[in-house]
Amino acid sequence: MSADLELDCRAMLCPRPVIELARHYTEVPVGGVIAVAADDVAAATDVPAWCRMRHQEYLGTENAADGVPVYRVRRLS
């Protein structure tokens, strides 16, 4: 599935993927989708937790061609 913006956070350790998400999500329009490719295991918990705390919508995860999880977030505000 496509995203308006995909961040490559491979090889970044927590909390860096969530920091990158917070720094860049405003670059997609409200209603748009930002994706974060992250192999750090903490992202599986921390991306949904960030969405809950920052009132954004967590859409779920899919795998990139190299098997790295890609976390998808819809910007709500």
Add this chain to the structure above:
Amino acid sequence: MTAPGEQPPATYLDTASSEPLHPAARAVLEQALEAGYADPRRLHGPARNARILLDNAREATADALGVRPDEVTFTPSGTHAVHLGVLGLLAGRARHGDHLAASAVEHSSVLHAGRWHADRGGSFSTLPVDSLGRVLPEVAGSPAVIAVQSANHEVGTVQPVAVFAGAAPVFMDASASAGRLPLPEGWDAAAASAHKWGGPAGVGVLLVRKGARWRNPFPTDDRVEERATGMENVAGALASAAALQAVVAERAEVGPRQHALIDRLRHGVAAIEDTEIVGDPVDRLPHLVTFSFLYVDGEAIVTELDRRGFAVASGSACTASTLEPSHVLAAMGALTHGNVRISLTRETSANDVDRLLAQLPGIVADLRAEAGL
């Protein structure tokens, strides 16, 4: 030997990892080391002295925990007591089934026992928890044994152990609450660890209810007691019992005081933006709270607090030897980075809490600024 560096004493806020030795234990330990060196199973005078000390330790521990003396066994650690408790109930149920169901937020020693059991042909699954970390009361299938802790060691939430009674024999890891809260009803075997209530390290307690079907899952030796692993740490057990008695005697005063201090801490931390305070705010351990700061590196905040004289723990991945985040926080769906666990001593004051609260906003702001936020 080298002495620890000359530094002002830290404000120690990590008693959930290990409590300082209780003064009541210190006095007893020295005397018991003097008099309790012999093998309690021999037939001479020094052995009888050691036997009396060990029996005293057992009786005092039983009395403080509200169980029978013959239900108490001292083990070389809390982890070993957990392994004996979980795997011993499974061995006692071998003719009925081999499935262990444990809450997803158990201490790692319980989960490792489950994996060990599964590696040897048994089966193991975890029970989910809600967002407060409380295990959901539904159990799928018919497990041979259920493992549920008395209270969670990371977030403090008290667990509904009694609701699982009757579904299967229950193993309860009581390490986080023993001495601080009365033991709940509904378990068949339980474990605790003396250094978490102010006894010395190297003393665990295994409780097996009279009439429970329990079999030792490990090789033993020719000694008499079925549940003991080698010769007991007699002096350590007696010192642990003295600490436990003191903690239980003090808890009507210490518990509410700690509970109020944790409320004060929760309230103060909530004022810091983008902070998640984890666990049940009310039905919880009196002395413990966990919170997580968004965008903050857990190792960095522990290090900054250490530099300012505060000793705290963290469940964030970067602070763990495994590089995996806390399985407790992950099972709850709670934020795992920027995590700090505070656990109070019996002497922690409102002033200590306020000094910590005065430091946290600046540290968090600096670390977030370093991260580019």
